[in-house]
Amino acid sequence: MRAAYRDIKSPRNLIDMRRIIAFATAFLGHVAFASGQDVRPYRPGIDVLDYAFTIDVPDTGAFIRGDAVVTVRRTGRVSALTLDLRGLRVSRVTLNDAVARFMRTDSTITVPLPAGNSGRFRVRVTYSGTVTDGLIARKDSLGRWTYFGDNWPNRARFWLPSVDHPSDKATVSWTVRAPRGRTIVANGSLTASSITGTGRRARVTSRWRESQPIPPYLMVVGVGPLTQVDLGETACGLAELRRCVPQSVYVAPELKGTMPGNFAEAPGIVEYFGSLIAPFPYEKLAHVQSATRYGGMENATAIFYSDAAFRRGGVNTGTISHEIAHQWFGDAVTEREWPHVWLSEGFATYFSALWTQKSRGDSAFKADMARIRDRILEDTVDVARKPVIDTLTTELLDLLNRNSYEKGGFILHMLRAELGDSAFFAGLRDYYSRHKHGTALTADLRASLEAVSGKRLDAFFAQWLERPGYPEMDVRWSDRAVTSLEVSITQSGRFGLFSFPLRLALVDPNGNVRRVQVSVPAQLVTSVVLPVTGSVARIDADPDVQLLARINVARQ
Numbered sequence: 001m002r003a004a005y006r007d008i009k010s011p012r013n014l015i016d017m018r019r020i021i022a023f024a025t026a027f028l029g030h031v032a033f034a035s036g037q038d039v040r041p042y043r044p045g046i047d048v049l050d051y052a053f054t055i056d057v058p059d060t061g062a063f064i065r066g067d068a069v070v071t072v073r074r075t076g077r078v079s080a081l082t083l084d085l086r087g088l089r090v091s092r093v094t095l096n097d098a099v100a101r102f103m104r105t106d107s108t109i110t111v112p113l114p115a116g117n118s119g120r121f122r123v124r125v126t127y128s129g130t131v132t133d134g135l136i137a138r139k140d141s142l143g144r145w146t147y148f149g150d151n152w153p154n155r156a157r158f159w160l161p162s163v164d165h166p167s168d169k170a171t172v173s174w175t176v177r178a179p180r181g182r183t184i185v186a187n188g189s190l191t192a193s194s195i196t197g198t199g200r201r202a203r204v205t206s207r208w209r210e211s212q213p214i215p216p217y218l219m220v221v222g223v224g225p226l227t228q229v230d231l232g233e234t235a236c237g238l239a240e241l242r243r244c245v246p247q248s249v250y251v252a253p254e255l256k257g258t259m260p261g262n263f264a265e266a267p268g269i270v271e272y273f274g275s276l277i278a279p280f281p282y283e284k285l286a287h288v289q290s291a292t293r294y295g296g297m298e299n300a301t302a303i304f305y306s307d308a309a310f311r312r313g314g315v316n317t318g319t320i321s322h323e324i325a326h327q328w329f330g331d332a333v334t335e336r337e338w339p340h341v342w343l344s345e346g347f348a349t350y351f352s353a354l355w356t357q358k359s360r361g362d363s364a365f366k367a368d369m370a371r372i373r374d375r376i377l378e379d380t381v382d383v384a385r386k387p388v389i390d391t392l393t394t395e396l397l398d399l400l401n402r403n404s405y406e407k408g409g410f411i412l413h414m415l416r417a418e419l420g421d422s423a424f425f426a427g428l429r430d431y432y433s434r435h436k437h438g439t440a441l442t443a444d445l446r447a448s449l450e451a452v453s454g455k456r457l458d459a460f461f462a463q464w465l466e467r468p469g470y471p472e473m474d475v476r477w478s479d480r481a482v483t484s485l486e487v488s489i490t491q492s493g494r495f496g497l498f499s500f501p502l503r504l505a506l507v508d509p510n511g512n513v514r515r516v517q518v519s520v521p522a523q524l525v526t527s528v529v530l531p532v533t534g535s536v537a538r539i540d541a542d543p544d545v546q547l548l549a550r551i552n553v554a555r556q
């Protein structure tokens with residue numbers, strides 16, 4: 001998603017020991033290492049296969065009626081199924097169609113299962129109540145009631161009985177009933193639509209089916225006075241199932257005249273990302289004016305953008321390309337654990353810049369990357385104090401920071417420079433195809449990039465993802481000798497010592513440029529002598545914006 005960065009931070013550093021002690025966790029035979037790979041099953045022994053939700057939204061207010069059929073597979077020795085559900089009243093639970101006992105707390109429903117360590121179960125929960133979060137019930141700026149799901153990161157539980165964690169993806173069907181005259185949109189394909197009743201009691205029922213597994217944080221419906229504007233079919237040669245991707249915008253009727261606006265670029269964006277990575281992974285793509293608290297939220301097949309963005313001159317292209325990129329990264333390949341959220345936000349940030357490169361050229365792309373780098377270097381709260389893979393932050397909204405977004409994106413940019421375009425994109429395609437419609441951790445990305453490139457990347461990943469900060473250095477040069485140039489690079493060591501390739505542009509008095517690359521090891525001072533054939537007027541460090549670093553260059 002695109003979010004405004006929060007500047008109020010919660011206390012942390014309570015368990016700093018974890019930064020220095022690598023430990024192994026053994027749980028139900030599932031062993032993982034903690035150096036950025038802190039994996040504990042959220043609901044051990046349970047795998048949700050499918051949700052079938054029925055939601056009745058009212059004419060006004062926030063009182064909903066819901067019914068959830070949750071199909072689960074038991075994968076270990078567990079004696080109960082626990083679903084997350086905050087606050088709402090549960091009137092009935094059935095297990096495989098028989099009325100079942102259940103235990104209710106304010107945040108969970110627990111249903112005992114028959115003894116065993118396997119089997120499939122279908123649990124149905126009937127519930128109702130006034131929703132306070134997750135499904136945002138509010139009047140739009142013209143006083144009309146609207147209802148939009150907004151679940152990131154773990155707010156599905158405020159309206160959907162679910163295993164509310166990104167590690168457990170499932171397919172989802174929606175049956176949504178709303179007052180006649182409202183438009184309904186949800187994940188997946190529209191499978192049926194009907195109207196019942198007459199006059200003021202008339203209701204519209206709409207059914208949707210998402211046939212690919214997605215995490216609960218992407219499961220949404222939108223209900224409101226929306227007009228659908230067709231963007232046509234795109235990526236026809238690239239779509240899965242050899243289908244085109246139908247795209248449309250759902251917009252408030254009074255804004256229909258402003259369409260398509262920047263959404264005119266959406267077909268090209270889907271085509272381009274499809275050509276870089278893989279066919280578009282879902283059935284359709286809707287862009288929806290909504291009530292999300294974020295600037296944009298990448299719900300699978302139904303991207304929700306803030307109402308304010310539509311009303312203040314339109315959604316910008318950067319947000320549109322960012323949310324579209326998430327359909328591949330975040331939605332189809334989902335971070336299994338929250339500390340790895342850069343696999344979602346860093347990718348969306350970088351692919352948005354890649355669309356700039358494709359649509360506006362190399363210099364616009366370079367300017368984008370320079371802006372991203374500057375945002376990283378000016379951050380003193382997250383980048384300077386925490387690694388990108390942040391296993392200490394417990395307030396999930398705090399993970400929406402310049403580590404997950406900008407630094408994650410710039411790390412991909414550096415990997416591209418390190419491996420070259422061919423190996424880099426082949427590695428991303430390998431990573432995507434291995435984990436499509438599943439989940440991944442950072443080590444999975446590294447494994448794919450290493451396998452395709454034949455290069456070891458353990459030091460790169462540890463240095464950039466498991467430590468705070470970035471290199472800072474002074475570059476001093478002198479050309480006292482006629483045929484050589486002395487260059488010394490002194491690292492500040494503020495965030496420790498880094499190892500990296502430093503690219504330099506040697507500019508002669510006529511403005512001719514020669515590029516050289518110096519391999520800087522993780523040591524305080526590195527001195528090199530570069531052969532030159534004429535005099536050098538100026539040296540530019542990192543002329544193509546390929547290194548995340550703060551660099552001062554001076555002639556001695």
Ligand SMILES: [Zn+2]
Pocket residue numbers: 001002298322326344345348
């Ligand atoms: Zn995002």
